Amino acid sequence: MKAAPRKTADLSAQIAHAIRDAIVSGELIVDARLPSEAELSDQFKVSRPTVREALKRLAAQSLIRTQRGASGGAFVNRLSFEDAYSQQVTTSTLLLSMNAVSFDTACEARYALERACASLSAQRRTADQLATMRAEIFRQSQPGLTDEAFCASDVTFHRALVDGAENPVLSYQLAGAVEAMQPLMNMITFTARSREEIIALHTRITDALEARDAETVDTALVDLEHYTRQLAHDVAEQKRKPA
Amino acid sequence: MKAAPRKTADLSAQIAHAIRDAIVSGELIVDARLPSEAELSDQFKVSRPTVREALKRLAAQSLIRTQRGASGGAFVNRLSFEDAYSQQVTTSTLLLSMNAVSFDTACEARYALERACASLSAQRRTADQLATMRAEIFRQSQPGLTDEAFCASDVTFHRALVDGAENPVLSYQLAGAVEAMQPLMNMITFTARSREEIIALHTRITDALEARDAETVDTALVDLEHYTRQLAHDVAEQKRKPA
DNA sequence: GACTTTTAAATGTCAGACAAATGAAAATTT
């Protein structure tokens, strides 16, 4: 953890980078306590506010956690899947909203990833996950449901599908993508007719999953992707000439 | 962008959250200039160092950039695919190293995602990408290559395969996963025999891609996954009894 | 008009101080 000055960046950025490298390289292991802010100030020959800014940068990435009081300090954080997942959601959401990624592109990516999980889910799905999916299908069929609630249920349904793969790395990657797309999905108004269609596809997916029929799950997901993109396309058309 | 106090967290965390919400909600658009640190201090009724800590948190996530001098300040950053990608690499790397994700799990996730891209790549691959892949295959066949260089070339090869899908969302997601696995891959010693096998599979993939034969690409990737996992398994065996 | 100088505004950094939390040791009580 030595002060390796890179380019001419802020001191706080340099220090954050140095500490981050120490963590990534394993020099600082999980739950290890960093030197106190005063000690870091001495080591890096900077003031305490500068050290603090560096530590806040790391805290923002969930790399460290801090605790006040005696025997307190900054500790290397074990990055949980949840932390990683929420960071991914934020990043993906911003990427989608700020870079004007088209709905088609996002949709294609999402279903491509989801289909990658599907074959694994077909092998490994538990009764629990099937129950979750069927419960969400039931919820989706309730007449009084708002569009937002319908979409939220949709997310839960697909998360269950993804979690069925029993691979936390896949779950974390994909769940981020699915959730990040929710705002875009919310912009689509679901008519009673389109909900019916989606529920039918969800049922087809769940049935196939129960039968461990990977191929049918795959084709159903392809159909769902096409249908979703068609819906988005129709909404865009309608907006252009709202006669 | 009002001061909405959440729980009993640090002030800097609260402020960072408030500003982040303003960005995500679109209240602050790309390239918009935030109020100066002094003005933010007044608005949130905190001191400048506290505001600065909040801003550093946001800077760590590439949500803002700062510029010194007159007409300088903090600006909402357009999150580039590159920024998102490097964040994803960091997060994925830490997740893999700190959570003791098994090689099998990581490998399975990686190839599942990669196969998701493959069918799209088969449709859209350009001559350029094919050329890159063949160049890397050639590099991999050079006898003097170190294991690290072999792995690096492997990453480049697979990135080209993923980029062939012409879907930046997929590229950003998957490239992170592939790169994060490199340290794990580096731990595998590639004998001349195993390199030969891998090169043969890479060639099979590239040929199939050139012929736009999605199915063969898929099966070749399945074979490559199995072979990679077998190699890792053998290495683990060898370590247990290095007779 | 083109160039140079000045200036004001903003971030970057520093120093010192106090507040608040917290665990451990010391003192007190039972």
Added chain:
DNA sequence: AAATTTTCATTTGTCTGACATTTAAAAGTC
């Protein structure tokens, strides 16, 4: 002696005020 309370040192959180540095625009000069 055991249990409880008090004290205390350590560490982060926050504030105040100041100065350094950068930078673009305004003012001045040729």
